Amino acid sequence: MLGVPGSLDPVTTRFYKEQGHHFIALVPERELRERLAAEPLGRLLVVDTARSERLGFIADHVAGFTSVSAWDTHGDPVADLPRVDHEPAAATVSPLVLRIAERGLTPTPAQAGLFLLGIHADSGHFVFPGTAAADYRAAALCAAWGAPVAWIEEYVPRGLDRHRLHLIERMASRVTTRTTGGFTIAIATLDLEDYEPDLAPLLDTLRRAEGWEAAFLIAADPRRTVIIGRSSGGVDVAATLRPLGGGGHPEAASASLRGCPVPEAHALLSDALEAGARHRTARDLASPLVYTAAADATVDAAGAALHKYKVNAVPLVRDGEFVGLLSRREVDDAVRHGMGGAPAASISSGPPNWVPGDAPIAEVRRVMLESPGRLVLVGEAPGPARGVITRTVVFRASVDESPFNRSRPSPRRDLMQRSLSRALSEADQTLVSQLGALAEAAGLELYLVGGAVRDVLLQRAVDDLDLVVVGDAPTLGRAAAERHGGRLHVHEAFGTCTWTTLGGRKVDLTTARTESYPHPAALPDVASGGLHHDLLRRDFTINAMALAIGPSHGGELVDPFGGQLDLDQRVVRVLHGLSFHDDPTRAWRAARFAGRFDFTLAPGSQALLREALRAGFADRLGPARLGSELHKVLCEAQVVRCVAMLRDWGLLALIHPGLPGDRELLERVTGVREAWLRHREWIDGEGLDAGEAQWIAIGWSLPTEDRRARARLTGKVRGRTGRWVGGPVRVRAALDQLQRAARRSDEARALRELDPAELVCVMALGGDGAEAAVSWWEHEGRLVEPAVDGHQLISRGAQPGRALGQALDAARTAAWDGADAARQLAAALDALDAATS
CATH class of the missing domain: 3.90.1640.10 (inorganic pyrophosphatase (n-terminal core))
Structure with a gap:
């Protein structure tokens, strides 16, 4: 039916x-x-x-x-x-x-x-x-x-006839506008003698012409009154009409009201708009983390606190009370005047102002204008402070501008949740949902952050859950273990914990934090922070997004630095001008991500990298850290593209100034990658990843002594130093022997001392004949056991020692060449006679 x-x-x-x-x-x-x-x-x-x-x-x-x-x-x-x-x-x-x-x-x-x-x-x-x-x-x-x-x-005609134009004129003549939450919203009314189709597109035509963020039409005919809503996306018209029994999209919705005259419908719609408008207060704007400095500390110490917490102003406290306020500008001026050792309170113009948590934005703005500093505290003086509001936050709220650029509109929550579900396994979907519900019940905010959000937007599978808690991560971990079982390991000092579920899945929960670098290439100093601070410490904009998890706000995308737009434009961009100085390894990570996704390094970031190279940004980076980042690049599926970027950006010279980065290098890297892919079924069984053989390809053209001088690049990874220093020598020797090989035993002798990474290089650099030889060796040759053993030879009068070893080697050689047991025994006895005569 x-x-x-x-x-x-x-x-x-x-x-x-x-x-x-x-x-x-x-x-x-x-x-x-x-x-x-x-x-x-x-x-x-x-x-x-x-x-x-x-x-x-x-x-x-x-x-x-x-x-x-x-x-x-x-x-x-x-x-x-x-x-x-x-x-x-x-x-x-x-x-x-x-x-x-x-x-x-x-x-x-x-x-x-x-x-x-x-x-x-x-x-x-x-x-x-x-x-x-x-x-x-x-x-x-x-x-x-x-x-x-x-x-x-x-x-479904596209144009407007005279009748439709007349309807639009009637709408325009009976329209009122209002500003709600910073958006201009229009409400038009129509009294109709009969049902009129196609009013929705006419309303949207009028809305677009007038530039309204949203428009509603209340149209009444003898049977019913209908409210139609259309929006550019800034106002969720479906949410507005839902209390009236309506529904639809955030951009297009409607509600039908029977027996409701236009004035009453207008009042209902106005009430719904008023109720739906989010009247933000000081409590909504405030960051709950209030960073402070001691009033009796030196100006230099206060400046260090500003740097550490990445803020522009910090309240000064003495005996638990807020007694002053210091800005970065004041600190810089004092240091310039030689006052770095003076008490911080001595250059403060007085304590910060306060606003109550329920103060509307207008009141916050008034207090901020009267404040001598760049921030106000939320709460009741003298404390405790419930949060802090900066001038920038007040400005954004005053003009009703989202902290996330409107030119990059966030995807709808339902679409993001659907994308997240597709990216996660069923087990992880359940797990994330459970954690989101627990976090909300505990008054915490839970976010999926970093590369996981990037991969959701790129419609790639997400295996690693990078979860950040605004609040206290161990609190959420304890709630999860208590409610759903499993084991919990807490690192209180770091604000992190690992929850191992009953199914064995390990989930790391991290408290949102901020970090600062005491000097270039240093490991960062870490402190608790808000979500913005946590995202600011990330390497690139595409990795500096967060996705809210939980029943109320799940699916909300937090993108303060334009990562979504950079994904659309296929670029990798650092977050600030000192990014490469703070952490030089970001240059190698940029190559990894750009190569993996076929992106480019943003022009501004390229300029920053060139300046960082000119300033010697990697001089303090230890060779082991540098080698570790290089190995991650060499493991990438698009390693050739990545290495080409390292060459183009001048980074290969940091591995060794003699690395040419020419076409031959890229061809070697290509050959090694392809050989590894063709034979990975047996290579994987050896426990080696794709990058190990590439160390030989990278170092191939360097003299042995130069490779030995840079051996610290390989760190303490088992076998890697030997491959880097001696691998090219052994591979060259094997290729030379294979060229002269006449029998299987010659091939076996050329290959038997090589490890799997070196065998991959033999296949990559030696052509089809070398690949056939390696394939035979791996699938047959190395498994060959001679029919003759030491006991047989000893029973025939042989004595343990060098001669016996040579005899057994002769038997194995005969076996490699396909000899039967009798011929293997004869070869062994001949070798024994030759050795003892």
Whole structure:
């Protein structure tokens, strides 16, 4: 049965009247009610909503169906019907079209035409904000299936006739605007003599022309009053209309109110907007971490605190009371005047001002303007302070500008949650959900951060969970172990813990922190911090994003440095100008990420790297740390691309000034990588990763003494020093022997002393013949055991010693060359006679 819980709009009615013979008939409402009550119920497919309350009389029968599936793209958080999982789209029919194509089905041209009409209607001819790639792909499929394109102009016209222009004029003449939460929102009204279709696109046309962030239309006809909302994305119109029984997308929603006149509907909408506007207070703006310095400490010590915590001002305390405030500028001026040893309080103009936690933004702004410093404390003087608010935060809040650039709008929460679910295994989905609920119950904030968020946005699988807690991570760890079992190992001094679940999964939880570098290339000093500080200590913008985890805010993307835009533009960018000086290893990490994702280093970051190289930024970087970063590069799947970047950026010279970085080097690296991939099934069994053989490729052209002089690069990794220093020598010798080999035994002698990494290099650098020899050696030659053993030879009069060893070696040589047992014994006896004669 195909039914609609309500009436069709005039356009759809006309379409079914003219084209209905192509499709199955719609069951009239009366017949539908009777059949639902009398017939056994099977599967229910719901479209365009996942809320049972919007199904009218059909909702009474939902529980009786054997299964229920909702095809819905609205992302309604209060939906109670099970949704079909699909990729984002503006049109409900788009995912269905893609599913039809996946199953190899071909609809009729008329069916394809109906699908295409739905796509154009729901996406506003592909210009509505929620339009996604799925809509374009689905439309292309419909066209390929022979959809009558003329239907679009007939039933979903793009232009405006005189009647529609008149409706827009009437809307514009009866509109009021208001500013809510910094957004300009318009409310228009229309009294209609009859039902009027297609009001939503007309409203959006008016909204775009006037530049409103959001617009609502209250339209009343004799049967009902409908409220339509359209938005550019800054205002969630679906959330606004949800208390009125409506629903939809954040950018497009509606609600139907029966028996509600326009003035009453206007009042209800105004109340909903007022309730939905988030009136932020000082408590909302405040950072809970209040960094302080001792009032009696020196100016130099206060400056060190400013540097350590990466803040521009710090309150001064004495005996637990706030007695002063010091800014970075004041410290710099005092040091310039030779007052670095003076007490910090001696240059402070007085204590910071206070605001109560419930103070509105306007009050915070007034107090800030009257304050002598760059911050105010939240709470009641003399303390304790519940938080701190800086001038920058107040400025952003005053102009209602998100701390995250609007030119890079965050994905919708529901889309991010769906992307996260696809990136995680089922077990990790459950685990993350459990931790999010526990964190929220404990008043903590939990975020997935770093490369995990990057990979979610890139639609890559996430295996390592990098979870940061704003608050205290061990508190969350204890709650998780108590609620869900498992073991907990706490590192109180570092604010971290490791929770091992009953299933054996280890989860590291880290308290959000800030870090500073006492000198270039040093290991950082770490202290507790907020989420912004934690992200600021990351290496690149693409790794400096966070994704909220939890029932209330799950799926919110925190992107303070434009990482999402850099992913779109395929660039790697450092967060600040001293990034490479703070941690020179970031240069090698930049090559890894740029090579892995086929990105480029942002022009500004390239300039910073050149200046850092000129300043000798890596001079303090120990050779073992440098070698460790190099090895990570050599393990990358796109190692050739990475090494080329190291060459282009001048970093290969830091490994050794004689490294040419020419085409031959890249060809060696390419050959080694390809040989390793071809034979990794037996190489993996040896416990070596892909990077070990590349050490030989990198050092191939350097003299042995030069490699020996840089042996500290290899650290203390077992076998790596030998490969770096002696590997090229042994591989060259083996290649020379293979060139002269006439028998299998010659090949065996050339290869038997080489480790797997060296064998990979033999295959990479020696051509097809060398690869065939290595393949034979690994699969057959090294497994060959001679039929003759020492006991047999001793029984024939041989004495233990060198001669016996030579005889056994002769037997093995014969075995390698395919001799049978008798010939192996003869070869051994001949060798024994020669050695003893």
